[in-house]
Each structure stands twice: as structure tokens, then as C-alpha cells.
Amino acid sequence: MEIDDEACVMELVKHLENDTLIDTDGRDKLVGKLKGYQDKLYIDPVTGVYNRRYFEDEIRNMQNSAGVAMIDLDDFKLYNDIYGHDMGDQVLCIVADVIKNCIRKTDKLIRYGGDEFLLILSDMVRGTLRGKLLQIQEAIENATIPNCSRLKLTASIGGVISEDGQIDEAIAKADQLMYKAKDHKAQVITECDKTIFKKEKIQNKPKILIVDDSEFNRAILKEILEETYEIIEADGGNEALHKIDEYGMKISLVLLDIIMREKDGFEVLKYMEEERLISDIPVIIISSEDSANYIRRAYEMGVSDYINRPFDANIVYQRVSNTVKLYAKQRRLMAMVTRV
Structure with a gap:
């Protein structure tokens, strides 16, 4: 049709209710399927914590300051060699549960690879980082393994504070500190206390x-x-x-x-x-x-x-x-x- 001597096209639009194309039950099912797909995409099937893909998609580009810790089980390969991979998977599940019980819902625990866990502690400050990591380490050492009570777990932990937009750099530093901790076994080392070790470890x-x-x-x-x-x-x-x-x-x-x-x-x-x-x-x-x-x-x-x-x-x-x-x-x- 023409308006003021110019050719125009008129579109007739009708408002559709949400239930016109899909009812409420169908919509809930669709949302459930999408959530299930997301869980499969981002959840580690062994431990039930986040996986490396979640880190790549959701954490790598984070801009907020946070505590960053790398947690590695001491002698985990020996557990697998002696007790088998089923026991190794059970150990990983227990450690993941122990760590989750020590952190908040806003914190993120990620199985970073093998027996290494990456922990992102939101709004963490330097003064409390070491105390939190020591709590986690002690909880791991006190964990008991069903049907194998003699097996005692220890972990080596490195931790730093990530400044805005520096998550990759923080992870690299935490990883270096974790490997220094592994040289002494069952230690926690943060960027503020690199020389602090248990006295008995130094003397021995x-x-x-x-x-x-x-x-x-x-x-x-x-x-x-x-x-x-x-x-x-x-x-x-x-x-x-x-x-x-x-x-x-x-x-x-x-x-x-x-x-x-x-x-x-x-x-x-x-x-x-x-x-x-x-x-x-x-x-x-x-x-x-x-x-x-x-x-x-x-x-x-x-x-x-x-x-x-x-x-x-x-x-x-x-x-x-x-x-x-x-x-x-x-x-x-x-x-x-x-x-x-």
C-alpha cells in the first residue's frame, strides 16, 4: 500500500502466549534436557565436580579477584598401582567430597587433570588464604577410605591470590608452589609464605x-x-x-x-x-x-x-x-x- 506516495508493506502481528507452541510440561522437560546436557558437558563423571572444559568456558575469562589453589594428592600413582584403578577413583571421590565440605557454594572446585584439583575461592584475601588451605589439607589427611582404613591420604597445595583478569598467571604460580610443596610432601605453600614448612620436615x-x-x-x-x-x-x-x-x-x-x-x-x-x-x-x-x-x-x-x-x-x-x-x-x- 502507498502512504504519502511511497510504497510500504504492512505486517500483521499477533501476540502468542507462551503455551501456544509448547505447553508448561513440555517446556519444563526441555529445560531439564538442556540442564542434563550442561551437566554432562561440565561435570567430571568420576568425582562429580567441575571438569577442565568448565574451566575453559566459564573460569578462564573471569575478571574478579579470587584465591586460586592447586591441590595434588601425594603418591596417587602408588594407590592405583597397589589397589587398582577402582580404588583410585574412590580416593578421588572422597577427596572431592572432603574439599567441597570445606568450601562455600560460591567457590568452584575443578578436577584439573588426573589427581590435581583446581580450587577457585571467591572474594578470598591473602590473610585468610593459608588458613583455608591448611583446613582443607588437614581434612584430607583425616579422611578414611572404606575397606582400607590403613590407607592415609596427604596432599600438597600451592595457593595465590588472583588479581583482576590474571587467572592464568595465578594458576601457573599456584602450580609452581604446589610442586615445591610436593618436594617436602604434605605441605601448604602460598605466595606470602614460601619458606614456611613443618619443622619436622625440614629436620628430616x-x-x-x-x-x-x-x-x-x-x-x-x-x-x-x-x-x-x-x-x-x-x-x-x-x-x-x-x-x-x-x-x-x-x-x-x-x-x-x-x-x-x-x-x-x-x-x-x-x-x-x-x-x-x-x-x-x-x-x-x-x-x-x-x-x-x-x-x-x-x-x-x-x-x-x-x-x-x-x-x-x-x-x-x-x-x-x-x-x-x-x-x-x-x-x-x-x-x-x-x-x-
Whole structure:
């Protein structure tokens, strides 16, 4: 039709009630289906908490300040290896429930991956962050596992405060602190108290026995390792045997020279083999002797590693650290098996 000599189109519109196309029951069913789909999309099927996809869609772009914590179960792989994956899933469910009981409805718990949980604590301030994380850690340690009461859980936790729009950076910092906590086991470290550890953990350094008839060589190794380890020294094979008898399984590692006056390194290894200690106490040979026969014989007698002099201090530290951690896990595994 024309209006003021211009061609126009008239549309006839009728208001439709909500129930015209779908009734109330149908609408409720549709909403229920959509909610069910959202639950499947964002809920972890094992623990019932939020999953990594929820983080990517809903949390990553958050702008509010909040407490951010990474929570990791200590020795979780050992639980799976000893008790099976069904028990591992049960442990994850119990831990998730324990954490949920310690937080508010406004807080978000996310299974970030494997046995790691990401916790977002809304409106959290620095003064109360550590206290809340300690509460969560204690609750995890006090949790009981049905049909396996001897299994004791511990967790390592790192926490920071996320400033506006810095959630990714906060998670990265919390993750770094969590891994520092794992080096000491069952610790809580926040950005404000990075050096705070339980006193008994600090005092209980792994013991390393250094066996070398050269005081200079012992001093170099001690300088490299004494910040992290408690150092025991032996100036030759005879004293080494006395130290091994005195400390036994309290020794985490033996650093052993081959060429020594009196008893040499091979005699020390023979004694440890006879006493069935060589499989429980790792030995690393540090020697200037690089003969293939010496090296082959040392490995045949059960040494874990062989380092030639002159050595790089960083390499020595890393290889010692790796060996100590490997055997510590083995000892914890044997302890768990014994308790079963």
C-alpha cells in the first residue's frame, strides 16, 4: 500500500502466549534436557565436580579477584598401582567430597587433570588464604577410605591470590608452589609464605653417605649437596662399613669411590650385597677410574649409577636427586604393600 506516495508493506502481528507452541510440561522437560546436557558437558563423571572444559568456558575469562589453589594428592600413582584403578577413583571421590565440605557454594572446585584439583575461592584475601588451605589439607589427611582404613591420604597445595583478569598467571604460580610443596610432601605453600614448612620436615633431610679417602673430594661433594641432604662422611672402606651398620636403612644414598686405601669400593659393595642392602640403599660410584672393566663390574654388583671425575656439579646434584626420589618411592611402595 502507498502512504504519502511511497510504497510500504504492512505486517500483521499477533501476540502468542507462551503455551501456544509448547505447553508448561513440555517446556519444563526441555529445560531439564538442556540442564542434563550442561551437566554432562561440565561435570567430571568420576568425582562429580567441575571438569577442565568448565574451566575453559566459564573460569578462564573471569575478571574478579579470587584465591586460586592447586591441590595434588601425594603418591596417587602408588594407590592405583597397589589397589587398582577402582580404588583410585574412590580416593578421588572422597577427596572431592572432603574439599567441597570445606568450601562455600560460591567457590568452584575443578578436577584439573588426573589427581590435581583446581580450587577457585571467591572474594578470598591473602590473610585468610593459608588458613583455608591448611583446613582443607588437614581434612584430607583425616579422611578414611572404606575397606582400607590403613590407607592415609596427604596432599600438597600451592595457593595465590588472583588479581583482576590474571587467572592464568595465578594458576601457573599456584602450580609452581604446589610442586615445591610436593618436594617436602604434605605441605601448604602460598605466595606470602614460601619458606614456611613443618619443622619436622625440614629436620628430616635424606641422609647421604660419602665414602672417599680424599678429604678434598668429600668436601666438594658435601658443598654440592649439604643444603638439601644430611651428609655423613667416611674416609675409607672400613669406616664406611661402620657407618652402614650404624645407620642402615636410614641412609638414602651412598656416594662411593672405587680406588681407596684399605678396603676399596668393590669390597664395600660386596659387604652391602652380602647384607642384602644393595637393593634397598642405592649406590652411585664417583671415580676417576673410567676403565670399562671397572664400570661393568660396578654395575654387575648392583650400583645405580657411575659418574666419572672430573664431574659437573649440576649433573651430580641432579643424578643424586633423581636416584634418591626413585628409591624413596620404592620404599613407600613397599611400606604400602606391607600394610595391605
